[in-house]
Amino acid sequence: MTASTLSPDIAAPADIVAPPQPVSLPFAAAMPPEAPLPMPVQDLERWDPAAGHRPASRHGKPWLARAFVFGGAALLTAYGALQMYEVVAVSGGTTALQYVLLALFTLNFSWIALAFTGAILGFLVLLRGLKTPALPARLTTRTAVVMPVYNEATARTFAGVEAMRAEIDATGLGEAFDYFVLSDSTQGDAWIAEERAFLALRARWGTDARLYYRHRPKNHHRKAGNIGDFVSRWGGAYDHMLVLDADSLMTGPCVVHLAAAMEADPDAGIIQSLPLIINRNTLFARVQQFAARIYGPVIATGLSVWSGRDGNYWGHNAIIRTRAFAQACGLPDLKGKPPFGGHVLSHDFVEAALIRRAGWSVTMLPALPGSYEESPPSLIDVAVRDRRWAQGNLQHSRIIGTAGLAAASRQHFATGIAGYVASPLWLAQLVVGIALVLQTAYVRPEYFTSEFGLYPVWPRFDPVRALQLFGLTMGILLAPKFLGLFLALIDGPVRRACGGGIRLVLSSLIEILLSALIAPIAMLIQSGSVFQILLGRDTGWNPQRRDDGSIPWGDIVRRHRWHMALGLVTGVAAFAIATSLFLWMSPTILGLVLAIPISWASGQLGLGLGLKRLGLLMTPEERAPPAIAAQAGVLARRNAEAGLDDADALTALHADPDLARAHAAMLPEAAPRPRGAIDPDQALAQAKVVEADGIAEARAWLTPKERMALLHDRALLDRLGRLAP
Template structure:
């Protein structure tokens, strides 16, 4: 190892330069080994092009019959009970029939989750060993960390911690590490380069660590991964795709590579990432729910999906040639939000690689896979808006030729997950109209049998029973997850003991019930935006703990509060019983502003943490990989990677500026005769500037990016006083 005091940025790149580098590769990258990634045709599919499995795959028919047959039977029973509830006074009215239809649609969603969780519960009752760490490997794997305007200190801390952990297994030579940047902010780009050069300097000349920055983030993450595959995919048997907040232990990474080696028919092997390192109130709710209830849901999904599973876009290993041959994503016809680039690319990639005959499945028992989550309700809503558009786009893909039926079910489930909220909202509105009709409409003296007047009414006993059934089906997956957690003594003690685990579950259920109405209205609004043709952007995700300014919360949730007040007043005016029935929804909406404010509060989350509420085993005994990454993050933060201005950093360090220009790919400079307005303005401004401070004041963000992409302008910047 060489210390960062004894090696310069330029030396790092010299040592990183391959002996026989391909002409298209920039410094700091391995020789290119292109792999074709043809764009797939969704309208046509030739079955002869399928991969032929080396051995027959067993389809879990019994599991699927239980999950889907059971959900169908439950929905039929619930629908029948609803018909009986609204048919007390004779044939149902149009509004009552609408209520029955909406109930069946929404109830089927929770019924499917219930039967899948029951299956997962049965699976987890059988104690099985997690995959063992292999003694050796014969393949090469590229570990990919795509980044987009992320916190550099944490990103590179995670890469370094994982690289150390893999090296500690003795099998590090089988893995290369790539940080694939799509960052569009100048400060983030230069911070990444500084962190990369610093890490390369400490790892020494034999480090298999590489960094690539794309000029334009074409097709976003899918395009980022696709660029890697088409340039270097031929060098690697597999690629392990991460997110910027991902962490995986060394044994988990090696076990994934070994599992892919052992199964020549596997195309994607997904892990179950656990949420860690979360401290705000809302993030701790998500962390606890994912840890306690998540394993039951994941086990059920893995059991009925079998080898026809899904892919969540990160913490998964992929067979590179299978991906290249089958996962080139086409642009959908038309304009966004339903046309253009596919946002939720991971589902589609799983569908296409399965169509090509490769297996997709999950190792839900594999330990050592982690991620983080957004810190507040608003942050989740921003991410969820993008996911909503991506999942609704799948309505254009679900009918693609050659897809496996289980794949179509994954698409349908994803679409239904976002349609559920507006359907629930519509069901609530229909219920209010029915109660209003009952309270204001005169009895029908002629439509009933005999001479008895007919009042439009409900059967209160059946209605109460149906409500109890709905609540039981809704809460059962959480109860099953709680039972599994309580059965494991070590995990139970780590969470504070039986009493605290049960109390934490009650706290989670209560707070989730308050959040649910707000989330329902937000998702409904998102779906309406998409249906009206409004596209979403792709803003970088806020990952750090921290609160949101109150004015932003009021701006976002003010109309939710007004909606709750209006709905509450109207319900109370119609009937006291209606007000009581709607009170949970009304309360959540009326309290939307304080709930959203509290969700991002670090102090509230830490107060629960001190009382060991919403605790997880990983919080009591943090994984070694998380502890190491935390220490490295603190060190990187102290070095100021994320706090420096890009232009000042290059000006102050000529070696960094030289390294930066050498890492620009060939052809990045402006071609003769091609006038780039941003580059032209940047050149004019830097020509008049006498100091770097003037350049910083004068250049816009776009002009800064143009400067950083031009070797000549970077050289002028360095020469300023």
């Protein structure tokens, strides 16, 4: 990318066909000089261990922790399966349908048993306490702080960058960091808003800004391609990169600790922090925020301990060694078409596995404070994001067998896959359970079977054992929540910040109740996503909604009407079959019947703030917001007042010649167009701009794709600038 723009002497519309030669501009380039770093595409079918990094020292595996987690989960699963067999085999004979129920129960029980034993491990470690080391006196390496953006609100993203820079500089080690906003935006208004925010922030920071901006003409391979493009073109100038999301915030000490941890461990490839959710106010988001703060550390700590140096990566708020990333993370396209083929969607798990395969470690620092993110504001917003995650995790079934992976990396893939397969398995278990009760109530016993027997094959259940097994399952399912609650209650500062012991317990009960009501809705949504993926339906990549706004009632009804209808039909059928079946299924039925009002309530700002005024669902970060969050909020409001996100891109460029020149300067040099290869969007944009009498007509005529074509063309930009106001 060069600091260049179009020649000022283009006058005739006919000249638009041949773009003018750019000339230098008297201000700094948007990006530093390129420092290429080779990033070969990885072979998933073959791996030579000699080609990877050779660790500087030997590191042991946490075998004892793994034996506790996986051995304990296996024993619990075996016990649960045995008890379930006793439940269904009370009559001395077991039908095929009962065996199906046993198999489904065992699979589902194994999933929650593994989460339980991992939480127990995390609880025991946190009970002993974890310490954060002191800040280093100096850093000898350079780190690029990179924020990929995709049609985001610039007021928030640039406020986050500005607040983080101030925090990092306050540590006295700010010279070790440069800042990059890497745009993949496909909307013209978002693109120009980003450039305006970038130029304004760079001007405020002055000559030592070390702030850079790049927009990709095509968002090839999405976020993974965005980061890969940066590493392969500029990564050679930096030892590490700190990867953020558009809603990320990290304090200066947190960032410096991550950089120091990288310096101290020459074998580290990725060091992941544990982001806490902040700044959320809708009912659903505050429930998520509370759960992540109170229960999240228990689960994350257990995962960190048993993973050891074979950890996982969540795609943001982590520091990565650029050389390791370039060496190991060139992701290939998978054979076939999406959803299982094409580019890797959930790239973060794969990058962690490949970096580990190459000999670098992947670790987590769950006790490191100062790492934050935000969350979607409503159930429907989560469902939109979850659809993409479901496809990415199921796509890992094509990657889990990659040659040379560590066993723990395969387990991370298996866990991600199981997290989405669990929903249709749970749904199948409910269906089979209903079928068995229906069979017991209405189907006559089969006296004359193909096998000799003294008694008919008649499905029966042991109600006492069934109740005991239900209690065991609920206990294991809720145990991580109770363990997190216990740790919060014995931690004085946390307990007081959450409103005291009584409010903390009430908040946990509210979270458990709402989660129980939402669970069957989420089950159907995830099951639908899995079925769509298996049918070959690809997902898009829509930007995540990060505000606290509610969703229109009509959209909620359209999204959940079938959930409500299924709940009503299931409730009536269950009651007609047996009162006991209706009572057993009542939590699931209630959640589905109330799907529409629950989803509506989830996005309501008033409900969330009402509980906040009562001191419920409070977190320490909500009671006393981190300084960086408060500062980012002030900066975001200031940026919003500038109206960058509300401005029309073409109008802004037309009204500000300096902005138009800067935008042209930031465009990459276009490759020569082959003769006869006509871009229809560019051709139509050219025709419309030439014919337009003024900027208002051009705005009205140009489609979004034609706008993007115009914004990539220096000659068309020059013609646009000469239109009448």
